[in-house]
Amino acid sequence: MQGKILIVDAISTNRIVLKVKLASAFYEVIQASTADEACVAALRHNPDLIISAMALPDCDSAQLCRKLQQNPQTRAIPMMVIGCRPHADTRLRALEAGVQDVMLKPIDDTLLLARVRSLIRAHNTAAEWQMRDDTSRALGFAEDVADFGPPGQAIVVGTDSAHTGALIELLTPSLRTKLTYSAPETALRDLTPGKVPDVFILVLEEEDSHSGEVLRLLAAIRATAITRHAGVLVLQSRPDPGLGAYALDLGADDLMTDGFDRKEMSLRVKAMMRRKRVADQLRATVRTGLKAAVSDPLTGLHNRRYAMPHLARVAEHSAATGRSFAVMVADLDHFKRINDLYGHASGDAVLVEAARRLRENLRGVDLVARIGGEEFLIVMPATPLSEARAAARRLCRKIGGTGFAVPGSSDPITVTVSIGVTIGGMQGKRMPASDKDANHLLDAADKALYEAKVQGRNQINLARPAA
Secondary structure, three states: OOEEEEEEOOOHHHHHHHHHHHHHOOEEEEEEOOHHHHHHHHHHHOOOEEEEEOEOOOOEHHHHHHHHHOOOOOOOOOEEEEEOOOOHHHHHHHHHHOOOEEEEOOOOHHHHHHHHHHHHHHHHHHHHHHHHHHHHHHHOOOOOOOOOOOOOEEEEEOOOHHHHHHHHHHHHHHOOOEEEEEOOOOOOOOOOHHHOOOEEEEEEOOOHHHHHHHHHHHHHHHHOOOOOOOEEEEEEOOOOHHHHHHHHHHOOOEEEOOOOOHHHHHHHHHHHHHHHHHHHHHHHHHHHHOHHHHEOOOOOOEEHHHHHHHHHHHHHHHHHHOOOEEEEEEEEOOHHHHHHHHOHHHHHHHHHHHHHHHHHOOOOOOEEEEOOOOEEEEEEOOOOHHHHHHHHHHHHHHHHOOOEOOOOOOOOEOOOEEEEEEEEOOOOOOOOOOHHHHHHHHHHHHHHHHHHHHOOOOOEEEEOOOO
16 A cells, blocks of 8 residues: 545545545545544544545534644644635635645546645655654654744746746745745756755746746756755646646645645745754754764764664554565675785775665665674665565675775775565554564564575575564
């Protein structure tokens, strides 16, 4: 399943029609007919997304959103609202309460599914960083996220400078955010690490001929290291469901399909700035706040002290969501021989380069840790067996396919790696994970690694534990 979605609607026909659409796209669907039922279902099933009708028998969507936010266990679940065209104030109240989007009927199926994918993708990414923050808190290093921050910066990008300039003038009085204009071809050209905007607002003009230029910029924003965490809001000057769906799949965080509305855009930009500030602080905690205590000083990877609590939390998250995850132990082959032949400085160089290759060939949410001399632990959340096997084979190729330049040798030396792989969460258990469970998974991967060594090294071996 791609994710779990809770539908909240008093009209059973609406729920059934929406369930059919979502189930055909391989989502698991849960249903509720009232806000009270929705709150209970959200606690019990921990969905990745809630889709609610605008009006419910016991409250409206804005009130439901506030109820969910009052509970720490449900406050992070994204919420989308579907309804007939309401009064403008009703839509704004929902957005102001924290609803991520309000889609109005009739809804294009392509756009609906793209919006669902976008919201679940963002939720899963935030959840993985939150999981790492929870690991940091267990170790006593994390700080609370501040509820306030600097005004922030946004770049408004469009091909019509006069039109875009007018939008900036209308938005400026209602935002603390500093707004500047840029043409698509210059939006990334002059950026430096200290001058990266928090949000890009990409304006798709009515002329179709320029849409491709703006959307190519969206792809570049997501592919560029210094901008990939920036928020992206796409404004369509006229409805185009196919183009909107394409923008969301390219990586847009938010989409306005019906043209410019000052109040609505202000709310969306403010919400995006809040989410960006929280995400930035979580990443800063993980990447810098813990570095000295939980990092390996030679490779810069996390060490065993960090890795084991993190593995336990990944297992716990898997038990709650029913998604499998991968655990790998990778060990460089004949490493002692490298130290003996070329010296310990060369051995250190091999470890540093091996760590770099491992880290650069995995996802950002995957954990790579050095847990022994030449031994590495890899934890891949939300990963099925087929993807784990493909990732392990890729890592073997990346390590063994290109020689390592080391002191003491005029030519690059050949280094290979053996990898043991196990999959956790296969049995769909709903019990919280413990440190013992994490050690069990590590032991299973270690035994698989031993078999890979016995079978000749430079290969992977799979184990499937019962737990």
